[in-house]
Amino acid sequence: MVPLQHPIQVVSHLTGLSPHVIRVWEKRYGAVTPARTDTNRRLYSDAEVERLRLLARATEVGHKIGIIAKLEMADLRRLVATVSMGVHGLDAVSHAAPEAGTPLKETKMGGSVVKPWMPPEPEGAAVGPLPGSAEQSDARLVVEALEATRSFRSDALQRVLEQGSVRMGHNGVLHRLICPLAQEIGELWQRGEVTAAHEHFASAVIRDFLMRSARPYATEDGAPRAIVTTPAGQLHELGAVMVAAAAANLGWRPIYLGPSLPPAEIAGAALQNSARAVLLSIVYPADDRWLPRDLIQLRKLLPPSVEIVVGGRSARAYADVLKEIGAISPDGLEELSDLLEEMREESGAEEGQSGSVAGGNGA
Amino acid sequence: MVPLQHPIQVVSHLTGLSPHVIRVWEKRYGAVTPARTDTNRRLYSDAEVERLRLLARATEVGHKIGIIAKLEMADLRRLVATVSMGVHGLDAVSHAAPEAGTPLKETKMGGSVVKPWMPPEPEGAAVGPLPGSAEQSDARLVVEALEATRSFRSDALQRVLEQGSVRMGHNGVLHRLICPLAQEIGELWQRGEVTAAHEHFASAVIRDFLMRSARPYATEDGAPRAIVTTPAGQLHELGAVMVAAAAANLGWRPIYLGPSLPPAEIAGAALQNSARAVLLSIVYPADDRWLPRDLIQLRKLLPPSVEIVVGGRSARAYADVLKEIGAISPDGLEELSDLLEEMREESGAEEGQSGSVAGGNGA
DNA sequence: TTGAAATTGTCTAGTGTTTGTCTAATTTGA
DNA sequence: TCAAATTAGACAAACACTAGACAATTTCAA
Known part of the structure; x- marks a missing residue:
């Protein structure tokens, strides 16, 4: 199976760059090195298209192609991320870009899975393939909550919190779900993998939930x-x-x-x-x-x-x-x-x- | 993993400062000392970007760039946080801000009245020129709520809100009780007759109340x-x-x-x-x-x-x-x-x- | 209050660099 | 044959750099 390759015209369309520019970026800065047909036509892999997109994105915001052309993919992604949002950021923001797509999750291009969002977690199949001990199901809830936060789904986040509340009780949900969740979000935030908006959002929902469920005792x-x-x-x-x-x-x-x-x-x-x-x-x-x-x-x-x-x-x-x-x-x-x-x-x-x-x- | 660096245009984009200003801050006040490319172009690190952002935020609220440009990061962070949050002279002044006045608001100068919350509603004419008892009782609730706020009595404030909710409905309480209440608190706050703590407190309770009562419709x-x-x-x-x-x-x-x-x-x-x-x-x-x-x-x-x-x-x-x-x-x-x-x-x-x-x- | 001095954002001009676009000549593909 | 790709090179617009000037504010002492 040949790994799907695209002629320059298609790439131009996909990236919004003119064929001229694509060639010149290759020649002058070695931004990509596409394969060639027998007759010397360029053929771009998905990875290269992705790369060109990132470069296009970065230059749009003022980065110099001459400098960033040689960066590795990981660095490029970081760059685009920090630039599209504030200091902290992940991808998202695709204003003029027609690409859209799933900004949060994976950004699945051809074959290259682009950065799953819980970095070091070896959470291969998180959803509980193994028989869940209490701890595991707790962890699962945390992951779910995190996911809801990532996608700004307040109803989902609330549902998770209420599930937790039923399962662990008022106090349990606080200690075993919300506390680790807050910690996780805090860390992601510091690493820049989550934006301030996520943090605010989660704060609002959790605060709301806690205030509501804690009320009875307050009287x-x-x-x-x-x-x-x-x-x-x-x-x-x-x-x-x-x-x-x-x-x-x-x-x-x-x-x-x-x-x-x-x-x-x-x-x-x-x-x-x-x-x-x-x-x-x-x-x-x-x-x-x-x-x-x-x-x-x-x-x-x-x-x-x-x-x-x-x-x-x-x-x-x-x-x-x-x-x-x-x-x-x-x-x-x-x-x-x-x-x-x-x-x-x-x-x-x-x-x-x-x-x-x-x-x-x-x- | 290369430490990412940003050219001046990106930094401008990120901080909201014009390239001119960024350069001048460097030259005149040594606010930052970016690295340079071989050809003498500036390259800013993430840390420097953050620094410039903080400086930008601080100057925006009236601090002198010439004075704060040399501050350490920790000080800067503090400056920005305090100034933006607490605002009113009070404590903020004692910190680093030598200017005793309130740098922000000069709104309440001479006779110029601070603008009413949401534009001048011709109250009387709109709802009913007659001394409606409904209006009067509305007003009474507002006063009660204000009292509760002044004394930080969250249960009392909640009770008032709920009373209002029963009497006027979800929408009514929003328009006829909370809105004027917020307006009133805002004015008192600007006049310095209540503190930021009161304002925070009322915000928290009202927010909580609204979130709770508005939820059913949100699903x-x-x-x-x-x-x-x-x-x-x-x-x-x-x-x-x-x-x-x-x-x-x-x-x-x-x-x-x-x-x-x-x-x-x-x-x-x-x-x-x-x-x-x-x-x-x-x-x-x-x-x-x-x-x-x-x-x-x-x-x-x-x-x-x-x-x-x-x-x-x-x-x-x-x-x-x-x-x-x-x-x-x-x-x-x-x-x-x-x-x-x-x-x-x-x-x-x-x-x-x-x-x-x-x-x-x-x- | 007034007026000099300091502060600070903006602007200009001259120079060099970077980068997108264009041309010309050739080759390929339908 | 015609449209499109290829290369190499040329070019001009955009941008970044320095140094200095300027005007609008603010500061501060008289």
């Missing part, structure tokens, strides 16, 4: 209150949302303020609510030089009776300050849960603050 | 899809949430991406979803120098069949660009609703646009 009236937010500069709210949900599940009454607030505002909210604790999530960046300052100021603004609890992937990067201000810094959601449980119990007795009266419960 | 399968978000730099998501809810109520399937996304990401999401429209809310910075650029780029990235609809208090401040890119800019939530209704009906027929056919080759 207890004597529950100790906790301010949940992220410090100024920390824009990723997913961690905070998870913390809020966990707190609600454990009989706290979280007051969720969204991401990125300066210390004064956090403290203000805490005081107005007679909060028992301030729960902060710190994920990215991990090298914020002002964060320590802010934390110290926050500590100063809060009465000593209010605990500051800091979690999140990058919390440990600020260990010094955390220690200095006496913040508690649990390792992982589990530990946080234990901690909250503990705090709630012990606060039950001494509690004499406001709260109590307020108003009835929600209808 | 229709043939519904046209709409990307809902705010352009980069626009951090107030309440308007977008309201739009999403309105769209859902009208038989659309909104894909809500949260606030502040760059054009490439919005376009990417739209393409992946075969969205019929992109709905943007523009509220706060009414003088963002970059927004026009971003909007133009967005238009370029989207196929012509995708409508761009822009609403929000400050939309009219960008009327020129909106006209240029052929965006629809409804005046107020009512008009938006009508528009969406119309679009949905007419889109029923033509339907499927997404490229579907992937590779042109045999495959």
Whole structure:
């Protein structure tokens, strides 16, 4: 079976490049080296067509053909990716290009499978060919959720979350599905394999889901209150949302303020609510030089009776300050849960603050 | 794997800075020191691109390039994050910004009143000049909601919302309670009478409420899809949430991406979803120098069949660009609703646009 | 407030490089 | 025979580089 080859005319049509240009790119920059017929006509393989497309795409946005012509395919793809979207990106964006196609999944050209989207996962047949242990089915849900996120399918993502909720319970879904999912998305985001839009999207859906399912528990009236937010500069709210949900599940009454607030505002909210604790999530960046300052100021603004609890992937990067201000810094959601449980119990007795009266419960 | 480098034009595209500016920033302030080709052309690394982006964002909000050009990355990140999020003088000032004033808003100068939320609705005349008791009770609910917001009482706020929902219906609560409430909060925020924390808090609760109550309608399968978000730099998501809810109520399937996304990401999401429209809310910075650029780029990235609809208090401040890119800019939530209704009906027929056919080759 | 000084985005001009297009002469294919 | 591919070379438009000038703002002291 001869691997399908295309004459220059066809390639021109496929790539949008004129035959002239294609030839000149070959001659001057060695961009491709097509096979030839006996009579010296060019014959392009699918891979070469793909390559030319990528090159065309890159030059469209300002890259110099003379420089990129020699890049390897992998690099080329990265290049096109970073250029078509913001700094982080994957392919997609095909405005003028007639190609369209499945932007997310594989971009299956002739035979070359172009970069599956879960890089190192040897997830050959992820969908559970092996008899699923609980863990495996958990993992499967995570993968499904990830896929839904990739394609912006909010209904699918919700369905997965609800499936998980039924299967694992409120708390289980938080620890075993959402937590790893968030982590995975975070990593993909940092690697640039997922865009900020994906991250926002997933945040929105998950937040929505958590808020909704955690609500019932939030109505207890004597529950100790906790301010949940992220410090100024920390824009990723997913961690905070998870913390809020966990707190609600454990009989706290979280007051969720969204991401990125300066210390004064956090403290203000805490005081107005007679909060028992301030729960902060710190994920990215991990090298914020002002964060320590802010934390110290926050500590100063809060009465000593209010605990500051800091979690999140990058919390440990600020260990010094955390220690200095006496913040508690649990390792992982589990530990946080234990901690909250503990705090709630012990606060039950001494509690004499406001709260109590307020108003009835929600209808 | 070669460390990818970008020529100046690409960087310009990526950062929104003109090549002139990029060069001048290098020459005058040493903002970056790109590598060079043999022939003296500039080549920027990813890190340098990010740096320029941050610088661009920072200058956009009033920082002096001459001062911030030499800052380290961590500082820059912080600067941008703080400034964009917290905004109001308060804490942001103490950091690196020597200028005590609020660099952004000079809107509330002399007697010039800040614009009302969605254009001046001649309230009295529209609904009923008679001192309707309905209106009065509406107003009462708004006041109650405002009170709840001020004291961070999420349950109370929710209760008000639900009361409103029962009394006015899904759509009514959106137009008659949430919309004026959002407007009120926005104004109080600009006057500095409530903090960003209040605004975040209310956003979270309202968003949660809307998402929950609007959901049932969203599941229709043939519904046209709409990307809902705010352009980069626009951090107030309440308007977008309201739009999403309105769209859902009208038989659309909104894909809500949260606030502040760059054009490439919005376009990417739209393409992946075969969205019929992109709905943007523009509220706060009414003088963002970059927004026009971003909007133009967005238009370029989207196929012509995708409508761009822009609403929000400050939309009219960008009327020129909106006209240029052929965006629809409804005046107020009512008009938006009508528009969406119309679009949905007419889109029923033509339907499927997404490229579907992937590779042109045999495959 | 005013006015000088500094800041900063934009523009011009002159030079060299890069790159798409074009021509001409030949060969191939239907 | 005619349309299209092939090569090599020529060419001009577009682009990037430097250095400097300019005008609009902002800053800051009087």
